[in-house]
Amino acid sequence: MTEQTPILRLEGIVKTFPGVRALDGVSFDVRPGEVHALMGENGAGKSTLMKVLGGIHAPNEGQIFIAEEPTIMTSPIQAKAKGVVFIHQELSLAGELSVAENIFLGELPRKSFGRVDWAKLYTDTDKILKTLNVSFNARTRVGDLSIANQQMVEIGRALTVDPRAVIFDEPTASLTDAEKVVLFDVIADLQARGVGIIYISHRMEEIFKITDRISVLRDGQYRGTLNTAETNEDAVTQLMIGRSLDLSRNESSHDMGDVALEVRGLSCGSLFNDVSFAVRKGEVLGFYGLVGAGRTEIAETIFGLRTPSAGQILLNGQEVRITSPIDAIRLGISLVPEDRKDQGLVLGMNCRDNMTLPQIGDLTTGPFVSNGAEVAIFDQYRDKLDIRTPGWRQTVGNLSGGNQQKIVIGKWLSMRPEVLIVDEPTRGIDVGSKSEIHNLIRELAAQGYAVIVISSEMPEVLHVSDRIVAMFSGAVMRTFTAEEVTEDNLVQAISGITPQKVA
Amino acid sequence: MTGPTKQGVGNFLAKQGILIAFVIFMIGFALANQRFIAMDNIFGVVRSSAILGVMALGVTFVVIGGNLDLSVGSMMSFSTIVVLDLHDKVGPALAIPMMFALTLLLGAFIGFLVGYLKLNSLIVTLGMLSAIHGLTLTWSGGKNMDIADKSGTWFSFFGQDRIMGIPVPILIFALLAVILSMVLSKTPFGRKVYAVGGNGQAATFSGIPRARIVFMTYLVSAFCVATAGLLQASRSLGSQNTVGQGMELEVLAAVILGGASLLGGSGTVFKTVIGVLILGFIQNGLLLVGLDFYVQYMVTWAIIILAVWLDVAAKRGRLWSPIA
Ligand SMILES: Nc1ncnc2c1ncn2[C@@H]1O[C@H](COP(=O)(O)OP(=O)(O)OP(=O)(O)O)[C@@H](O)[C@H]1O
Ligand SMILES: [Mg+2]
Numbered sequence: 087m088t089e090q091t092p093i094l095r096l097e098g099i100v101k102t103f104p105g106v107r108a109l110d111g112v113s114f115d116v117r118p119g120e121v122h123a124l125m126g127e128n129g130a131g132k133s134t135l136m137k138v139l140g141g142i143h144a145p146n147e148g149q150i151f152i153a154e155e156p157t158i159m160t161s162p163i164q165a166k167a168k169g170v171v172f173i174h175q176e177l178s179l180a181g182e183l184s185v186a187e188n189i190f191l192g193e194l195p196r197k198s199f200g201r202v203d204w205a206k207l208y209t210d211t212d213k214i215l216k217t218l219n220v221s222f223n224a225r226t227r228v229g230d231l232s233i234a235n236q237q238m239v240e241i242g243r244a245l246t247v248d249p250r251a252v253i254f255d256e257p258t259a260s261l262t263d264a265e266k267v268v269l270f271d272v273i274a275d276l277q278a279r280g281v282g283i284i285y286i287s288h289r290m291e292e293i294f295k296i297t298d299r300i301s302v303l304r305d306g307q308y309r310g311t312l313n314t315a316e317t318n319e320d321a322v323t324q325l326m327i328g329r330s331l332d333l334s335r336n337e338s339s340h341d342m343g344d345v346a347l348e349v350r351g352l353s354c355g356s357l358f359n360d361v362s363f364a365v366r367k368g369e370v371l372g373f374y375g376l377v378g379a380g381r382t383e384i385a386e387t388i389f390g391l392r393t394p395s396a397g398q399i400l401l402n403g404q405e406v407r408i409t410s411p412i413d414a415i416r417l418g419i420s421l422v423p424e425d426r427k428d429q430g431l432v433l434g435m436n437c438r439d440n441m442t443l444p445q446i447g448d449l450t451t452g453p454f455v456s457n458g459a460e461v462a463i464f465d466q467y468r469d470k471l472d473i474r475t476p477g478w479r480q481t482v483g484n485l486s487g488g489n490q491q492k493i494v495i496g497k498w499l500s501m502r503p504e505v506l507i508v509d510e511p512t513r514g515i516d517v518g519s520k521s522e523i524h525n526l527i528r529e530l531a532a533q534g535y536a537v538i539v540i541s542s543e544m545p546e547v548l549h550v551s552d553r554i555v556a557m558f559s560g561a562v563m564r565t566f567t568a569e570e571v572t573e574d575n576l577v578q579a580i581s582g583i584t585p586q587k588v589a
Numbered sequence: 590m591t592g593p594t595k596q597g598v599g600n601f602l603a604k605q606g607i608l609i610a611f612v613i614f615m616i617g618f619a620l621a622n623q624r625f626i627a628m629d630n631i632f633g634v635v636r637s638s639a640i641l642g643v644m645a646l647g648v649t650f651v652v653i654g655g656n657l658d659l660s661v662g663s664m665m666s667f668s669t670i671v672v673l674d675l676h677d678k679v680g681p682a683l684a685i686p687m688m689f690a691l692t693l694l695l696g697a698f699i700g701f702l703v704g705y706l707k708l709n710s711l712i713v714t715l716g717m718l719s720a721i722h723g724l725t726l727t728w729s730g731g732k733n734m735d736i737a738d739k740s741g742t743w744f745s746f747f748g749q750d751r752i753m754g755i756p757v758p759i760l761i762f763a764l765l766a767v768i769l770s771m772v773l774s775k776t777p778f779g780r781k782v783y784a785v786g787g788n789g790q791a792a793t794f795s796g797i798p799r800a801r802i803v804f805m806t807y808l809v810s811a812f813c814v815a816t817a818g819l820l821q822a823s824r825s826l827g828s829q830n831t832v833g834q835g836m837e838l839e840v841l842a843a844v845i846l847g848g849a850s851l852l853g854g855s856g857t858v859f860k861t862v863i864g865v866l867i868l869g870f871i872q873n874g875l876l877l878v879g880l881d882f883y884v885q886y887m888v889t890w891a892i893i894i895l896a897v898w899l900d901v902a903a904k905r906g907r908l909w910s911p912i913a
Contacts, residue, residue: 389794391793391794410796410798411793411794411795411796412796412798414796415796421794423794428788428790428791429790429791429794430791430794431788431791432783432784432787432788432791432792432854433787433788434787434788434854434855435783435784435787435854439780439783439784443780443784443792443795443797444795444796444797446777446780446781447777449777450776450777453775453776454771454775454776455775455776455777455780497795
């Protein structure tokens with residue numbers, strides 16, 4: 087790419103929060119028509135940098151230039167008016183409102199006397215939706231959409247203005263492969279129009295597929311910018327975490343024990359039908375399928391959050407009745423849920439309290455919660471999972487997305503369950519920690535835990551599982567052993583192409 | 590998203606906004622009238638705030654759990670009338686536990702509706718406000734309730750006596766505040782209340798019985814109301830049917846003034862106590878400054894809004910936020 091005047095430039099940005107120096111003199115620029123990746127570990131400061139750019143945080147020091155004009159961003163509205171649009175890591179939609187109202191929130195088209203021009207609103211929205219190639223329409227209630235589709239609505243918001251720069255903060259964390267393709271088309275489109283794209287992601291394949299340059303942050307400091315075409319994954323990882331990754335699966339050979347959890351003919355309305363599988367102590371059972379294949383619903387049923395319409399659940403050979411998470415937890419089942427913000431965390435609580443929540447009743451001396459016991463658990467899992475926080479008193483909502491996810495994992499690991507179910511465990515987690523979590527899952531299996539891993543990332547399922555259950559539209563299509571599985575037959579199975587069931 | 594926040598001192602201010610507002614009010618009033626900071630005046634204020642305060646302690650639990658309780662005023666009238674009536678019928682030693690039992694029953698009923706049936710707490714408690722008022726009137730036949738022999742009963746102890754020079758209502762308020770503060774901040778139950786109010790779904794996913802926790806917060810609230818009713822009855826030894834009327838809003842104001850969020854999940858007993866004291870001292874201060882009783886209502890509310898605004902502004906780091 088030739089040198090051009092950057093569309094956007096940040097210089098010497100410093101941003102501190104109480105106890106955290108989130109950004110320490112970061113400089114960074116974006117050229118028109120380029121996709122510029124911003125990478126770094128969880129908590130490196132990527133989202134914070136973008137929030138400074140998007141007018142959400144005021145920097146303590148440093149300057150923002152738009153087309154080389156010094157600019158002070160005071161609010162997201164003003165940033166948007168200057169052509170800088172931000173698509174957030176955490177969705178921020180109004181679930182009760184329609185897609186159209188969400189997309190044009192705060193700038194609904196008006197007729198005389200301030201009346202909303204609904205006709206125009208819906209046609210404008212439909213135009214935007216068309217470029218996004220989605221299946222829902224402008225009138226759909228956002229709360230009824232899948233997370234992936236909500237993400238699309240969020241992207242739709244960016245397209246209501248003629249943007250100069252669009253920031254995508256981990257947009258693909260909850261998208262399926264098909265949806266990613268659509269997103270990448272949208273990005274290519276913007277690129278062709280000369281818009282500068284800032285793209286934050288922890289997924290190397292994507293970064294190398296769609297970006298032109300890669301800038302790396304580490305502990306709030308700028309580490310350098312690489313041309314994507316002239317570098318490789320290892321070099322980027324080196325810059326990000328200061329070492330290379332060992333991606334081999336640490337195959338500590340261990341024996342598998344008896345069946346820990348078995349499910350027979352489990353059905354739940356139209357969500358999934360006649361599902362049977364078993365997971366042994368010491369085994370990692372992967373569940374792979376498209377979003378909507380019913381994997382999360384199966385996990386929720388086992389965890390007592392849904393009532394099955396048929397079938398049995400057996401623990402250690404005994405049939406059990408699980409009517410609530412309380413039962414499940416008592417029986418030694420843990421579920422790391424799919425959606426950390428709504429299901430995993432109380433965002434307003436501190437890190438420690440979130441982590442110990444499911445076992446708080448057991449951490450007592452006399453009638454009172456034992457501070458020492460709680461802190462001990464927190465410290466143990468903070469170290470084990472490398473959670474970056476200034477201390478346990480930090481409000482979880484102030485942690486970076488990946489560190490929040492680690493708190494949820496720690497919360498359920500610390501229960502020392504017999505059966506651990508993890509639903510999209512590495513969503514939003516950086517490459518280094520991701521491989522650590524994969525290792526951890528293998529290690530837990532070696533220690534005799536039965537682990538179920540639900541994931542939409544094929545490399546992840548392939549990497550950690552001993553066997554893989556392929557699901558399509560609520561039914562088990564096939565169960566593979568690690569030896570027989572290949573990317574091809576897995577893809578076939580989850581797209582419903584092989585309808586025959588092989589046990 | 591929160592707006593920019595200041596660091597260091599600014600951060601401390603942000604956390605203590607309401608305390609600072611309190612100190613400013615106190616200094617202002619003290620400058621206007623010396624008598625305001627006289628020891629006996631301060632005692633007087635705390636003592637007359639005790640009944641409101643005790644009720645606010647309970648409502649703190651309900652609000653942190655993510656609900657409202659607008660029935661406490663009318664429930665307090667009920668407790669007062671019931672204990673006065675039973676006093677002459679079965680004697681004070683039996684009247685008091687019976688009144689507590691009946692009040693707790695009302696709390697359990699509300700807790701059942703809001704917790705287990707998941708009905709909207711605003712609607713339920715607003716309805717209960719008038720339903721309980723009706724119950725009180727039915728009990729008393731609409732007449733004022735008086736103890737026959739006002740000088741010959743030890744029942745006046747709770748509202749009128751002093752221990753080591755400190756009025757008993759203040760002691761009860763303080764004791765209850767300390768106990769409930771421990772319950773909220775140090776027990777598993779307290780932690781669960783925060784979790785349920787902060788994010789009910791995440792609480793469910795963590796194996797916390799949401800319905801039962803909400804139910805319990807209403808029991809705590811009813812217990813506090815019964816205590817308040819006891820103090821009220823013991824202080825006056827006679828009462829109208831409407832003695833607690835309107836107190837639900839004052840209680841809520843105190844809790845919110847203390848910084849609990851109406852959305853649930855935040856607040857502390859200590860902050861509520863500060864909220865109660867601010868409210869009490871404002872009213873007292875206005876009286877001493879010589880403001881007309883009717884004007885007081887309006888000024889009180891203006892000052893509450895001001896305090897809440899200062900608090901929010903301190904958290905945001907600016908007075909006015911153009912961002913939602
Ligand atoms: N509002 C806040 N208050 C306090 N600390 C904050 C706040 N926002 C961010 N931080 C801290 O600043 C640091 C950088 O966080 P940031 O969200 O920018 O990380 P990130 O690079 O986006 O990480 P991730 O990949 O996990 O999303 C973290 O240590 C985080 O805890
Ligand atoms: Mg982030």
